[in-house]
Amino acid sequence: MPRQIPLKEKLTSENDRLAAQIREQLQQHEIFALNFVSSPGSGKTSLLEKTIAALGNSLEIGLIAGDVQTENDAERLTRAGGRMVRPIVTGGACHLDAKMITRVLSEFNLETLDLLFIENVGNLVCPSSFDLGEDMKVVLISTTEGDDKPLKYPGMFRRSSVMVVNKIDLLGTSDFDLERVKKHARQINADLDILELSCRTGDGLDTWLQWLQRRVRKNRPIVA
């Protein structure tokens, strides 16, 4: 006779365990960490370049740049003034995972760091499933993409706290409907903060930088 044995065992993956450790470590050091996700070409690296240029003198910013191949993004961030940039070349994997972050995190001086930016692999699917121990995910979408991205990749928009719409200088040159994107994104995630900007012209960057500065935890005077 078959007999049933109840076993209320919650299952967590190794990734979630490591991510929880990273989160605890970052919180202990009062570091605000963001995980940047988007399709390839939405402007993750450009936004980080602009951010380093604007805040790099007053804040200590650590950068982890994930790519499938090449360290091109990491090199761009270093050229933009990033003092602490570490590349992760995944060698084919389509996302970063917590183990990769644990490995490079030991190379940062967490005592001095204010912000940690993780640039994920350009992909709107898998990165949403892998917690990296960040405070928030920032999803980028640009006006040269299809405006149905939130509907096609709801998981990513659901798990992100902020949506940055980049390349607003190109609005009107394609069929991208900004209001439709915002409406759909909010249907999936009513709490989503939405920021609109152009890394090329600098429009809207101030709002982004202010948003970011409000979240810095270490008590440090902001140098203009």
Place this chain on the structure above:
Amino acid sequence: MTQILIPGCSIPSAMSLFQRKDVMHELAIAQSIITAVDGEVARQSLPPVTRIVVRVGALSDIVPDALVFNFEAITQDTQFAQTKLVIEEVDVKAHCKACGHKFAIENLFFLCPKCDSGQVEVTQGEELHIAYLEVDDFN
């Protein structure tokens, strides 16, 4: 070493699979299932386990087929080789905190269909746990 192809995310190579247990959720979860069941079998001195029933919510990011595939791959030649992994999929349901309406979430639309509020609380669909085991008592 036996080469196993795992469906799901891109994997650099099957060779590196066992050094990179973190790459796929499903593989890591399959291992957690075995660890938990193995512990319970030892603790209660259970007879052979015929079925393991796992509840997987639609928001858990677990692909049921991939989980079964991984489970079968890593239980070959173990005491669980004959054990069937049964997945009970759980739909997403929610309740609106503004108007109290209870509804099913489709296509990850988290707005209340009645009052359009975004203040929506997910009541099921995030599950990822073992529900129960089935063992065969021969007496």
